[in-house]
Amino acid sequence: MKIKQQEPASLQQQTTPLIDVTFQLLTFFMFTLKIVGPEGDFNINMPPPGAGAAKSEVLPDIKVRLVAAADGGLASLRLGERQLGNGPGAFQTLNNEILKLIGRENSARSKEIEVEIDADYQLNFDFVVKAIGACTGRMSPDGKTIIRYVEKIKFAPPKQNPDA
Numbered sequence: 001m002k003i004k005q006q007e008p009a010s011l012q013q014q015t016t017p018l019i020d021v022t023f024q025l026l027t028f029f030m031f032t033l034k035i036v037g038p039e040g041d042f043n044i045n046m047p048p049p050g051a052g053a054a055k056s057e058v059l060p061d062i063k064v065r066l067v068a069a070a071d072g073g074l075a076s077l078r079l080g081e082r083q084l085g086n087g088p089g090a091f092q093t094l095n096n097e098i099l100k101l102i103g104r105e106n107s108a109r110s111k112e113i114e115v116e117i118d119a120d121y122q123l124n125f126d127f128v129v130k131a132i133g134a135c136t137g138r139m140s141p142d143g144k145t146i147i148r149y150v151e152k153i154k155f156a157p158p159k160q161n162p163d164a
Helices: 016-032 088-102 125-136
Strands: 062-068 074-079 082-085 114-119 137-139 146-148 152-155
Touching: 062 088, 062 125, 074 088, 082 088, 088 125, 114 125, 125 152
Parallel strands: 062 114, 114 152
Antiparallel strands: 062 074, 074 082, 137 146
């Protein structure tokens, strides 16, 4: 008996699923792409040596310390290491000293200088507000506009409540 051999079926690969997967991957990568700008400009133009470049002025750190009395009142007000007192005149003195440090009212330095206020935990909030007012500026003589001394004010991190 003679066995009839069948012709082998043609081995063709189906390309349609391959194309579908390729386009799905392409679409996925297009949607998940995040375009990030350059991290820094490394083209630094230095002045030529000996050109007498202007010296950058170092701005002083202004630290205001408010020490509380036992009843929450103001025991002392300090600007750096200098004692300014504890009465209502202390805030006026603080205002005058800040003006001396920045040079003149509404100057370009007032945008760069930063004041740090460090107040005791028990201090009444009124004194902190008065210190902020004394550091930021004063009212003009006509009483209509504010003359700015300092625009940036930050607070020292709070210390643990001693009563807790």
